[in-house]
Amino acid sequence: MRKLFIIALLFTVATAFKLNSTRHITGAVTDASGVMPAVIVTVEGTAIGTQTDAKGKYSIDVPEGKNTLVFAFVGYKTQKVKIGKSNIINVVMAASSTQLSEVVVVGYAAQKRVSVTGSVSTIRGVALEPVASYGYFNPQENNESYKGITENGFQEAGANPLSTFSIDVDAASYSNVRRFINGGSLPPADAVRIEEMINYFSYNLPGPKDNEPVAITTELSSAPWNTKHRLLRIGLKAKTIPTDNLPASNLVFLIDVSGSMSDENKLPLVKSSLKMLINQLRPQDKVSIVVYAGAAGLVLQPTTGDKKATINNAIDNLEAGGSTAGGAGIKLAYATAAENFIKGGNNRVILATDGDFNVGASSDDDMEKLITKERESGIFLSVLGYGMGNYKDSKMETLADKGNGNYAYIDNITEARKTLVSEFGGTLFTVAKDVKLQIEFNPAMVQAYRLIGYENRLLNKEDFNNDKKDAGDMGSGHTVTALYEIVPAGIKDYAGNVDPLKYQKVEAPAKPAVTGSKELVTIKFRYKEPTSSKSKLSQAVVNDVPKDFASVSTDFKFAAGVAEVGMLLRDSQFKQNANWAQAIKNARAGKGDDHEGYRAEFVKLAESAKLLVKNEELGK
Known part of the structure; x- marks a missing residue:
């Protein structure tokens, strides 16, 4: 009986391993003119998907039993490619003469430009099928806001x-x-x-x-x-x-962990982005983490940049839920940065959010006054925007403009690498x-x-x-x-031209101060x-x-x-x-x-x- 039990157990383990095994497929996508970034790559019959990076490269894990990849891009013929023995699949895309409404078939229906009005514009889209694994959104509940531009x-x-x-x-x-x-x-x-x-x-x-x-x-x-x-x-x-000569950094990560950040393209992408930044830090740098949802709190005391495991563990433990007390979070983040201020160093709050503040100071005017006051402390601000559907660009642009800072929108890990790795110095060190x-x-x-x-x-x-x-x-x-x-x-x-003025004389156009001046x-x-x-x-x-x-x-x-x-x-x-x-x-x-x-x-x-x-x- 014991031998039969062991055999049965081994069979179960082997079967489970087989069911859960995957193949890691990589490759590059090009067309007649070169590499193709942002091509959507999916495993047919699943919600698993990714997209090509700036060099046209991709990688994807394919579950056992699935054998077809789908490659799609606006204006190109969608390609279905069978997975053979090789784990490298390169694809050449061909432009489509089909109407665009028929080309964009992977998780979307046709959508027209949304007309927006007002000093703060709000988009409200038509109902589309969401494709969560791609990081796109369902405009059925879309309420994004943008400052009006004249x-x-x-x-x-x-x-x-x-x-x-x-x-x-x-x-x-x-x-x-x-x-x-x-x-x-x-x-x-x-x-x-x-x-x-x-x-x-x-x-x-x-x-x-x-x-x-x-x-x-x-x-x-x-x-x-x-x-x-x-x-x-x-x-x-x-x-x-040069990176080695950059001043020591006192960074405070201010992370929105409210319920609106639960989507895959929000808090999970925030975590991956900040880990890339952590890898750039030196022993003389230090990081604190402040989070805010229904309330604000300090979840990581100032920690030196050589203790990467400690910082990454704190990031891994973050979960989304609750309302969004953005104003309280900003105040706590600036207070934390001030307590650990490095004279002659890079003192900066890094805010990661979708901008959907709804508790406490939340209006654009409130946030502007708060940031304007805080910037006098010599602490700079970087705003990293994430997500879609309820994305509040108007608020985040205001924060960055008034907070002696910069503003980037991060929609995928490739953009995170550009902002926080490739342009590390420009993003974080003011000259x-x-x-x-x-x-x-x-x-x-x-x-x-x-x-x-x-x-x-x-x-x-x-x-x-x-x-x-x-x-x-x-x-x-x-x-x-x-x-x-x-x-x-x-x-x-x-x-x-306008009509001549009635009450004052219009001067003739000036002549160059120096004859022949250009x-x-x-x-x-x-x-x-x-x-x-x-x-x-x-x-x-x-x-x-x-x-x-x-x-x-x-x-x-x-x-x-x-x-x-x-x-x-x-x-x-x-x-x-x-x-x-x-x-x-x-x-x-x-x-x-x-x-x-x-x-x-x-x-x-x-x-x-x-x-x-x-x-x-x-x-x-």
Whole structure:
């Protein structure tokens, strides 16, 4: 009997092992033009899925008994591939001529652009089938919010010669827009912040000299969407500090563990993201963890960066549940950071949330006042946004803008790696704060101008010299790009004229101060050292000597392509002759080295958006 029992037990164990065994399949997905990021890969007949990374690579565990992988991407033929003996499966995708509504079949029905109105926009989508394992959402309960954007219009240089704004290094809008498009729908217009789309990407700019924290570069050409107009690119590059030389960090993770964070693409992704950051820390760095749900609490006392197992265990033990006392959590996080303040170090709160605050201080105004008060302590803020459906972009943008910080939207582990590993220094280590730009246009050369994007970063002209006025910050190695569309003097297509004034005399346009001067603009920018309260001033002059667009840098072409796509996604009243084919062509011509594959990903995203727009137009 004993022998029979042992045999039966061994048979049971062997059977259980067989039933639970999986195969680990890896591979890469490409098309005729190269690698394909964000392709959805699923195991047929299951809810198991993943997506390709920025280099087109994927990995997936396939349960015993399942033998088919499904590869799907907007605008491409869905492929079903049988799993053979090899554990490596590479796939080449082919574009589809089928209507887009028939192409997007994996867990989705067709969805049109959602119209939104108001100072804070709210999306309410149609009912779609959710696919939880992909990290997408069911818009049946969708209540996302975005700040309303009124696009910058053309300003007459004679009447308004100064344009003043704060720089913006946030990149959340681009990854959020990508999430919509990869999910088969167009983003709401107010989710499209063109400057954040442009600044998602790194640019090859020369760094500062003489130990200055920031350098400025300019480039001038024609605007692709109206060749009679100029396009001025202003580029800023912050100095890069080697990781070993970075100051010690006092980091407080402020983690939302409320019930709204229970989805797989929220708290579980937060945990994975922060563990990647933990791996970058050194013994001189320290981490505390504050969580908030119905109440706020400290779950990890300050712990040095060499005790990674202790920190990771604290992260693993987090669970979601309850309401969201965001205001109380922020107060406790700042108090914890202040208690452990490192003089001359990097003191920072890192907030990970979907922004859905509903207990205590919760309105945008309340949160703005709270953060504005706390930033005076010398503690910086990084906001990491997660999730969808109830995502509150409007709140998180406010927090980052007012808290001397930056804001990223993390929709998958690849984006987490980009933000917290590849761009570790830029995300967490400030080298210049309160960076402002003021551009003076020469009315003898410029009839009108328009700043593309930065609507939420505009400043009054008096704010430029006011050191008490908050502005954006730049981290180690950060680049910032701003684009101006300029109407040269004498161009007839500009419809900006108004009737003559009745009560005052209009001065004639100014003439250049120096005969023969070709000065177009003078650029001034101010910044402060991270621990200083007094700003420094630098400036540069741009002459009206535009390059032919064909001969501009790849960075210029790419930034122009991104801007044009942004205007098309917003259906901008200033898009003029912008079109998808031209924007995609310029972005493709501007790919350059692109060793991480982010620019190639953008080109494919623009191609998908083009198809979605066409599908929407056919459905009207």
